[in-house]
Amino acid sequence: MSVITGSAALRQERDWNIGWTDFGPFLALLALLVVGFLVNPDFLSATNLANVITRSAFIAIIAVGATFVISSGGLDLSVGAMAAFITGITIMFMNSMAPEWGVWAIPAGMAVAVIVGTGCGLMNGLIVTVGRIEPFIATLGTMGIFRALITYMSDGGTIPIDRSLREAYRPVYFGTVGGIPLPILISIAVAAVASFILYKMKYGRKCAAVGANEDVARYSGISIVKTRTIAYAIQGACVAIAAICYVPRLGAATPTTGVLWELQVITAVVIGGTALRGGKGHVWGTVAGAVILELIANLMVLSDFVSEYLVAGVQGVIIIIAMLIQRFSK
Amino acid sequence: MFAASRLQQESDEAAGGDTCGPVLQAKGMSKDYGPVTVLSDVWLDVLPGRIHAIIGENGAGKSTFMRLLAGYAEPTAGTLSIAGYDVRFSRPEHAQQAGIVLVHQEILLAEGLTVAENLFLGRELMWNGMVDDQSMRRIAAEKLSELGCRVSPNALVRDIALADRQLVQIARALLDDYKLVIFDEPTAVLTGDEVERLLGIILKIKEQGAAVLYISHRLDEVQRIADLVSVLRDGKMVGTYPAEGLTQMDMARLMVGRDLAALYPVKRLKASNVPSLEVRGLVVSGYAKDIFFTAHKGEILGFAGMIGAGRTEVFEGIMGLRPAHGSVVLNGRIIDIRHSRAAMDGGIGYLTEDRKGKGLLLNEKLAPNLTLSALTRFHSGLMMRKAREQAALVKAVENYDIRLKSFGVKAGQLSGGNQQKLLLAKVLLTDPSIIVIDEPTRGIDIANKAQIYAFIQRLAEEGKTCIVISSEMQELIGICDRILVMREGRITGEVTGEKMTEHEIALLATSDVTTAASREE
Numbered sequence: 024m025s026v027i028t029g030s031a032a033l034r035q036e037r038d039w040n041i042g043w044t045d046f047g048p049f050l051a052l053l054a055l056l057v058v059g060f061l062v063n064p065d066f067l068s069a070t071n072l073a074n075v076i077t078r079s080a081f082i083a084i085i086a087v088g089a090t091f092v093i094s095s096g097g098l099d100l101s102v103g104a105m106a107a108f109i110t111g112i113t114i115m116f117m118n119s120m121a122p123e124w125g126v127w128a129i130p131a132g133m134a135v136a137v138i139v140g141t142g143c144g145l146m147n148g149l150i151v152t153v154g155r156i157e158p159f160i161a162t163l164g165t166m167g168i169f170r171a172l173i174t175y176m177s178d179g180g181t182i183p184i185d186r187s188l189r190e191a192y193r194p195v196y197f198g199t200v201g202g203i204p205l206p207i208l209i210s211i212a213v214a215a216v217a218s219f220i221l222y223k224m225k226y227g228r229k230c231a232a233v234g235a236n237e238d239v240a241r242y243s244g245i246s247i248v249k250t251r252t253i254a255y256a257i258q259g260a261c262v263a264i265a266a267i268c269y270v271p272r273l274g275a276a277t278p279t280t281g282v283l284w285e286l287q288v289i290t291a292v293v294i295g296g297t298a299l300r301g302g303k304g305h306v307w308g309t310v311a312g313a314v315i316l317e318l319i320a321n322l323m324v325l326s327d328f329v330s331e332y333l334v335a336g337v338q339g340v341i342i343i344i345a346m347l348i349q350r351f352s353k
Numbered sequence: 354m355f356a357a358s359r360l361q362q363e364s365d366e367a368a369g370g371d372t373c374g375p376v377l378q379a380k381g382m383s384k385d386y387g388p389v390t391v392l393s394d395v396w397l398d399v400l401p402g403r404i405h406a407i408i409g410e411n412g413a414g415k416s417t418f419m420r421l422l423a424g425y426a427e428p429t430a431g432t433l434s435i436a437g438y439d440v441r442f443s444r445p446e447h448a449q450q451a452g453i454v455l456v457h458q459e460i461l462l463a464e465g466l467t468v469a470e471n472l473f474l475g476r477e478l479m480w481n482g483m484v485d486d487q488s489m490r491r492i493a494a495e496k497l498s499e500l501g502c503r504v505s506p507n508a509l510v511r512d513i514a515l516a517d518r519q520l521v522q523i524a525r526a527l528l529d530d531y532k533l534v535i536f537d538e539p540t541a542v543l544t545g546d547e548v549e550r551l552l553g554i555i556l557k558i559k560e561q562g563a564a565v566l567y568i569s570h571r572l573d574e575v576q577r578i579a580d581l582v583s584v585l586r587d588g589k590m591v592g593t594y595p596a597e598g599l600t601q602m603d604m605a606r607l608m609v610g611r612d613l614a615a616l617y618p619v620k621r622l623k624a625s626n627v628p629s630l631e632v633r634g635l636v637v638s639g640y641a642k643d644i645f646f647t648a649h650k651g652e653i654l655g656f657a658g659m660i661g662a663g664r665t666e667v668f669e670g671i672m673g674l675r676p677a678h679g680s681v682v683l684n685g686r687i688i689d690i691r692h693s694r695a696a697m698d699g700g701i702g703y704l705t706e707d708r709k710g711k712g713l714l715l716n717e718k719l720a721p722n723l724t725l726s727a728l729t730r731f732h733s734g735l736m737m738r739k740a741r742e743q744a745a746l747v748k749a750v751e752n753y754d755i756r757l758k759s760f761g762v763k764a765g766q767l768s769g770g771n772q773q774k775l776l777l778a779k780v781l782l783t784d785p786s787i788i789v790i791d792e793p794t795r796g797i798d799i800a801n802k803a804q805i806y807a808f809i810q811r812l813a814e815e816g817k818t819c820i821v822i823s824s825e826m827q828e829l830i831g832i833c834d835r836i837l838v839m840r841e842g843r844i845t846g847e848v849t850g851e852k853m854t855e856h857e858i859a860l861l862a863t864s865d866v867t868t869a870a871s872r873e874e
Contacts, residue, residue, distance in 0.1 A: 219735075223735070223736045223737055224732070224735055224736065224737065225728045225729070225732050225737060227737075228721060228724075228725065228728055228737065229728070231717075231721075232714060232717075232721075232725055235714045235716060235717060236710075236711075236714055236715075238707075238710055238711040239710075239711055239712060239713060239714050239725070240725075241674060241693075241711075242674065242703070242705050242711045242712065243725040243726040243779075244693070244694050244697040244698075244726050244783075245725070245726075246693060246694075302716065
């Protein structure tokens, strides 16, 4: 029980006490890869892994945004429906501009997606913060609205992207840079920017403080409304980026686009080590979480143990186990 | 099996047979948490019909000891014995069955339930398989009136005053048979009359023949009601003394283990007459109105009054933390208090009374806590500068004598006194010219108290304005140049110089006569 008051012990004061929440998700990822290899050696092949990680990119990108929202003590259930809505708007915009602008409709459409996404997030944020409505209810409401809008816009069918744009847009999902699929690079970039914001910038501190204890943040002169609203806006922007990557994969928006994504997104955040009640966010853990989810789904397909129809069920089980681990590792 | 008859039974026992032997004996009890020994080899006899005070600095092991006695934790070594038989309590229920109840320091009640429901929570009376609300309400009413508490058993706990909640909690503890009642700092959140009422209840428990263990930081209370005083220091029992003939200074010396310099710093010369904060006609809806006062540079201005008089709310209003309006002039500039950061940016720093709930992020390390209100000072370009933050922490630890095991600990792991020093350092990092300190020494041991008083004095000498809100009149009288007294949301008077006495303040805080001096100057 020695007591130090000087600067003597400062040198060895690095953060060596890294806990389960920091390493856990990556260990789990590693364990999963080993198990996967044992079940089916094809699992570890470069093509399979690249495929799986590429597929996990949407969830990873959206989940990085959700890390902000959840870290600041909020929740966003509308992300799946929002992704469908943004996809719809973006495709409609691109299609209508294609005759005039040609291929330039694509970047313009991307800009529209980001603007619409940020706007949707901002709306969620303002309803929660200024309107003082429980995040659960507020985003459940907007989830219904976005889902209804995409159904209405597509008339219950599909909104396919214009033939003239299809080839030009294709590389955004299927292209590679240096052998690495573009969606993977995009999600790494998004996560890198997010971790810079969360760990290096002032806003990150505010976000974690608001999530950890709203009163302490308020008494420290931090605006709760501003901090939380920005988190939702970031979430919206991330959903837009995910939607942009998603368009070439399916080539259309449908009323079932993004169904149950919110479950995967929240699961990814939670198994990534961010506490659902708010506090410090773990961006890279979230990314690992998203990859874990997709790996498990892939494993279920490659093995014959469990029917692939049960994928969502397994994900549901995982989020509950992750919460239990968080509870009992205290 | 009910309470009304219980008390009867208690007094019968007290009148009859085995009252001489101890109710409970602690024999060589130790408790380790990992490598840290919190309590080592503590012996204690608890006698029936006696109020036995346990005193010690924060971290001396008092609360741990009480938790062991009441079955909330198990000792690493040593035993408890009742009437010569060794007993083990692995759960609070076991201790309760043996007649040992603990009244917690924190209020642990379900706010959304009624008083009666809380009283019987987890041990509801049943009648033909249904919950017997009628009997429970009746017994609750009886029990509460015995304690002098006038709340209705049907009232929601959320709607009743803090002091009443504590009585409900006490009533809950006393519902079952008891031989020993342990009070863990029961008066920490109470003032004046409420404290008197509680001390009365404790004396009544003693008269009924039960033993009372009483933990408090308020040595004056200990001196008034205790029969025996045991002192813990660094987890060891210093000794047990008859309370008679033990002065407060003796107790403090035993607790600290050395002679204490005077608790309050020597008062310095009168402050300047340069006004730094002028408040005119402040209204905090629901809490305070007609607030007029001026604070000067280099002055220590006290705000006295009962809990609920609106002192905290006045300053939360000024800080933009709750809706308020009125004119606030800060160093000659009018500030718009409807903006949450206006007062803070203008140079007022406010230390909340609730350092655990509103002051510090207990699960966060020290540096992020320290810099939270002054983030702008620690980033350049886009990035936070961690090295600069760490340097600020090292400086704060030295300047404010914050004792810590390592720089990597979390704020929640510091003792109360050190948390308060960290909070002070945090607020001062915003470089305020006016510092408002709400309950500067609540739940803090005497050595840290003296240090905090010295810090306040030092700040005033540096020309800052210090405003101290406190429920402890002694403390205000000890350090302030001038004291404003509030009652029911208004400033009822001002005391200075010779008139700074507990009597004068109490009069203004409670009497119905509003003095003409309600508006100073």
